[in-house]
Amino acid sequence: MDAEVPEADVLVVGSGPAGLSAAIALRGLGVARVVVLEREDTPGGIPRHCAHPPYGLREFGRLMTGPTYARRLVAQARAAGVEIRAATSVTALHPGGVVAVTSDAGPATWHARAVLLATGVREGTRAARLIGGTRPGGVTSTGALQGMVHLAGVAPFRRPAILGTEMVAFSAILTCRAHAIRPVAMIEPGPRTVARWPAAALPRALGIPVHYATTVAAIEGGARVTGVVLDTPSGRRRIAADGLIVSGGFRPEASLLAGSHLARDPATGGPEVDAHGRLSDPAYFAAGNLLHPVETAGWCWHEGRRIAQSIARGLRGALPPPGQGRILLSGPLAYATPLRLSDPAGAALDRLILRMARPARGRLSLRVAGHEVAGRSLSARPERRLFLPLPPADGRAVSVVFDEGAG
Structure with missing residues (x-):
């Protein structure tokens, strides 16, 4: 052809x-x-x-x-x-x-x-995170940072703060270290590091403080970032930085x-x-x-x-022909894949993959026509894969429920 x-x-x-x-x-x-x-x-x-x-x-x-x-x-x-x-x-x-x-x-x-x-x-962008303050240069995502330093050979800052502790935030640290950029802090809105161990040990090994239960309230600066204002459990404070890496989301x-x-x-x-x-x-x-x-x-x-x-x-x-209907989610579940019901025979996506919207403890349950067909009790966190078997596609209603506090 x-x-x-x-x-x-x-x-x-x-x-x-x-x-x-x-x-x-x-x-x-x-x-x-x-x-x-x-x-x-x-x-x-x-x-x-x-x-x-x-x-x-x-x-x-x-x-x-x-x-x-x-x-x-x-x-x-x-x-x-x-x-x-x-x-x-x-x-x-x-x-x-x-x-x-x-x-x-x-x-x-x-x-x-x-x-x-x-x-x-x-x-996720700065706008999506609802971060206030001025709009100076030096605010970037991890992906944009990597494009600048690896593809264009440009270091946009020398002492940035990093918002987030997902795996990509640790990729940002490695990118920074390879180009003589020294992050001054990591900022995590949640109570603990999102990424799994041993990634969580990297900031401590490199002397980068991690601020938990903390959000970025505002960015300061004119042409360039000069500081980041944080809302912390003990009140509002400012840290000096010449950039902000908005990672993950x-x-x-x-x-x-x-x-x-x-x-x-x-x-x-x-x-x-x-x-x-x-x-x-x-x-x-x-x-x-x-x-x-x-x-x-x-x-x-x-x-x-x-x-x-x-x-x-x-x-x-x-x-098999496309099925009808979709899986309904209940509780603090962020999403499930696949969501549309179909004959699971020979399926490429051979399990339901789920993620949590927030940390929670309880029972994860797959229900068909209101009856549990698979489930387990667990303590779950965001950014952790959860699995359930694929449900049948026989016309009955299918739901996935995370019942907090249930054993």
């Missing part, structure tokens, strides 16, 4: 670990034309910006930095016969796998038998879904999918952090490979 004809068996939107691993797997499953669209000039996704390990252990059996890992995935995709089109932005998703794009060559409309959305996540990069015909998960803003990774329009699938903000690159790589199997089955007409 002429490479310039805008038709594909599978069109993949996004060239991070989920998108590339799916594309490679699809070629291995015999899918003839797989095209990856990437809006940035260079494919590889977020790992390109993270010049530190650990990447690649699950995928390649060795530890790598993010850029090395990204290059390896891209090379593997091209060797498999995947077409990668960088500097190409998707502008609209239409029913039946029709995708509008634009690039230096101008606008085009692609027709695909199936479309995989693997656009990942974005960090991830949301799916789901802007393409706005105004589209595809159903969205009201909890995350990402797409609603069934156990086969299929959206409300069965020509569309999704994988990676677009579904669950946020998992590791290795997790997304693995999930992309599994969703590729669903897509290949769909191209052969071997997937």
